[in-house]
Amino acid sequence: MNQTISKKPRVLTNIFLHLHPANVREDAIAFNRTFGLGGMAALLIVIQFLTGIMLRFYYEPFPGLAYDSIVLLQNNVLFGKLIRNIHHWSGVFLVIITFLHLLRTFFTGAYQSPRQVNWIIGLLLFALVIFSNFTGYLLPWDQLAYWAITVSTSILQYIPLVGNSLREFVIAGTEVNADTLLIFYNLHSAVLPILILLLMAYHFWLVRKAGGVIVPNDAEEINIVPSYPNLVYKEGVVALVLIALILVFAVFANAPLLEVANPNYSLNPTKAPWYFAGIQELLMHFHPFFAGFFIPLCAIVLISIVPFLKYREPATGKWFHSEKGKSSSKLSAVFAVILILSLVLLSEYVVNFELLLSALPASISNGLIPLAIFISIIYIYYIFIVRKYKLSRTEAVQAMFVILISSLIILTLIGIFFRGVDMELTFPWNL
Ligand code: HEM
Numbered sequence: 001m002n003q004t005i006s007k008k009p010r011v012l013t014n015i016f017l018h019l020h021p022a023n024v025r026e027d028a029i030a031f032n033r034t035f036g037l038g039g040m041a042a043l044l045i046v047i048q049f050l051t052g053i054m055l056r057f058y059y060e061p062f063p064g065l066a067y068d069s070i071v072l073l074q075n076n077v078l079f080g081k082l083i084r085n086i087h088h089w090s091g092v093f094l095v096i097i098t099f100l101h102l103l104r105t106f107f108t109g110a111y112q113s114p115r116q117v118n119w120i121i122g123l124l125l126f127a128l129v130i131f132s133n134f135t136g137y138l139l140p141w142d143q144l145a146y147w148a149i150t151v152s153t154s155i156l157q158y159i160p161l162v163g164n165s166l167r168e169f170v171i172a173g174t175e176v177n178a179d180t181l182l183i184f185y186n187l188h189s190a191v192l193p194i195l196i197l198l199l200m201a202y203h204f205w206l207v208r209k210a211g212g213v214i215v216p217n218d219a220e221e222i223n224i225v226p227s228y229p230n231l232v233y234k235e236g237v238v239a240l241v242l243i244a245l246i247l248v249f250a251v252f253a254n255a256p257l258l259e260v261a262n263p264n265y266s267l268n269p270t271k272a273p274w275y276f277a278g279i280q281e282l283l284m285h286f287h288p289f290f291a292g293f294f295i296p297l298c299a300i301v302l303i304s305i306v307p308f309l310k311y312r313e314p315a316t317g318k319w320f321h322s323e324k325g326k327s328s329s330k331l332s333a334v335f336a337v338i339l340i341l342s343l344v345l346l347s348e349y350v351v352n353f354e355l356l357l358s359a360l361p362a363s364i365s366n367g368l369i370p371l372a373i374f375i376s377i378i379y380i381y382y383i384f385i386v387r388k389y390k391l392s393r394t395e396a397v398q399a400m401f402v403i404l405i406s407s408l409i410i411l412t413l414i415g416i417f418f419r420g421v422d423m424e425l426t427f428p429w430n431l
């Protein structure tokens with residue numbers, strides 16, 4: 001490379017070098033290595049912190065005042081509506097971008113050694129991001145907020161033994177009330193931001209400790225270039241594009257605000273916040289213990305243990321690992337989409353296990369049995385795909401991960417766009 005490589009770390013003279021090493025591998029900063037997704041998530045968090053602090057100047061976390069404080073902020077405060085819209089849309093973007101970053105790290109094999117712990121830290125960060133969005137959702141104290149939090153916290157009661165007490169603990173009572181609002185507000189604007197900051201710092205440190213982001217292990221030529229300007233300029237461009245996109249959304253699409261919360265009159269349909277729409281959709285098909293607790297728990301455990309399985313070969317650092325990794329992932333995505341769509345339609349219009357096997361308790365007829373059938377289908381598919389492509393352990397895990405993620409995406413999309421009045425299946429234009 002013909003650019004001058006920095007000889008001494010300029011940490012003291014350049015703020016960006018606190019985050020980056022002075023020099024980096026050129027292939028590590030190629031755009032299609034990370035798509036800048038981790039950096040975008042970090043920027044969105046900064047935006048949330050800044051706009052959140054501004055919102056705090058007007059927001060009042062008490063049922064009689066909260067809604068009015070938002071109306072006042074929107075109508076009487078210079079740029080109040082814009083700031084609220086930016087906070088709203090950055091929250092939505094943050095979930096999507098963090099999810100895409102999770103997919104990026106997975107499909108380049110960055111969850112494997114030596115980055116296993118960072119995968120877990122990432123998952124915790126994701127949970128905090130979801131929880132931040134969730135606690136923020138209640139704050140406007142309108143009908144949407146009140147009922148969305150009511151239905152999603154009611155899912156907690158399906159957790160065996162501790163479910164009811166847990167729900168009462170989370171919402172500080174038997175229904176969403178003034179204490180819930182105050183607790184959610186403090187979690188949202190103090191506790192969660194601190195946890196996010198701490199974990200984010202640790203996450204970044206672990207990236208540095210692992211020697212930067214993962215790169216293909218069979219690169220023919222290794223070029224080293226200074227981070228500044230090579231990396232920092234690219235990050236600047238990504239940041240500007242992201243900020244522009246958020247501004248477009250914030251200017252043209254308002255954050256929702258219905259009428260003030262009314263505990264005596266529920267919305268129809270009452271939908272959970274969009275990132276929980278997949279679980280709410282599962283509840284339409286399975287016994288609540290399985291839909292609200294067992295299946296999500298299994299999914300979380302599976303995603304968490306993925307880095308700790310025994311892999312024979314080190315991660316290649318290539319997208320999808322290999323050509324057969326790519327083909328088997330594509331096939332698995334198509335398989336999952338067709339399977340989930342067919343099962344949703346079957347369960348909605350054709351088969352009702354609870355009626356069909358009415359002699360059995362609902363947890364077996366509408367829980368254990370359909371789940372066993374589903375797992376058998378996936379197992380048969382697993383045997384088929386491993387044999388068809390002669391998959392290695394990494395590629396086989398990848399194919400199963402694709403099925404899990406595709407199923408989650410399909411269920412979430414159905415929940416958001418295809419459930420109308422009385423939670424009946426419908427088309428988005430009839431919503
Ligand atoms: C990861 C960080 C954060 C996320 C994902 C997030 C997300 C959200 C969401 C989704 C809402 C509801 C907005 C709406 O649609 O009306 C909200 C509201 C709010 N947030 Fe945050 N937030 C974050 C950080 C913060 C911080 C750090 C503060 C303050 C220090 C804050 C203060 C507020 C306030 C006062 C509201 C109520 C105003 C409103 O609802 O428009 N947020 N937040």
Ligand code: HEM
Pocket residue numbers: 034036037038039041042045098099101102105108110111115118119120121122123125126129200203207210212213214
């Ligand atoms: C608030 C959320 C998050 C932020 C701000 C964040 C930020 C970052 C950044 C800036 C990087 C380095 C550059 C890049 O890959 O884009 C990174 C790497 C990494 N992140 Fe995250 N991340 C977050 C969530 C997650 C999640 C949900 C996961 C996965 C479960 C994850 C796993 C990883 C891993 C394994 C690496 C190392 C990647 C590699 O070596 O190639 N992160 N993260």
